[in-house]
Amino acid sequence: xxxxARFSAPVVSAITTxxxxxxxxxxxxxxxxxxxxxxxxxxxxxxxxxxVVCVRGLTDPAFYEPLEIAQARAAxxxxxxxxxxxxxxxxxxxGDLAGAAxxxxxxxxxxxxxxxxxxxxxxxxxxxxxx
Numbered sequence: 001x002x003x004x005a006r007f008s009a010p011v012v013s014a015i016t017t018x019x020x021x022x023x024x025x026x027x028x029x030x031x032x033x034x035x036x037x038x039x040x041x042x043x044x045x046x047x048x049x050x051x052v053v054c055v056r057g058l059t060d061p062a063f064y065e066p067l068e069i070a071q072a073r074a075a076x077x078x079x080x081x082x083x084x085x086x087x088x089x090x091x092x093x094x095g096d097l098a099g100a101a102x103x104x105x106x107x108x109x110x111x112x113x114x115x116x117x118x119x120x121x122x123x124x125x126x127x128x129x130x131x
Contacts, residue, residue, distance in 0.1 A: 012029070012031045015035070018039070024046065026047060028050075029047060031050060031051045031052075033054075087100045089122070098125055
């Protein structure tokens, strides 16, 4: 509507995931707020007339502070040594997460497998399908 001049108020979009996701950049939006500076080029390629601004405050500030490996392992009760397999489908749990976790874990029974998921339905499926 903004691009067709049927809406005169400025439009701002907050992009908190990869720009190619469904909630990504849209031509005609006046300002795109991004949380990953490396996404700027891609956002500009999709919406070249939009202002693109990298901001903080849309995510927990703890994500910007790196942890020592030992601290991170302790926080998730992971043994000090051994491989860790992490499968993430983003905040929306998209993709074949169970299939990806099965492939990643195949033949590596002594690894610690982690899945990041807030979607309880998908989490239950992963728990049911994986050892």
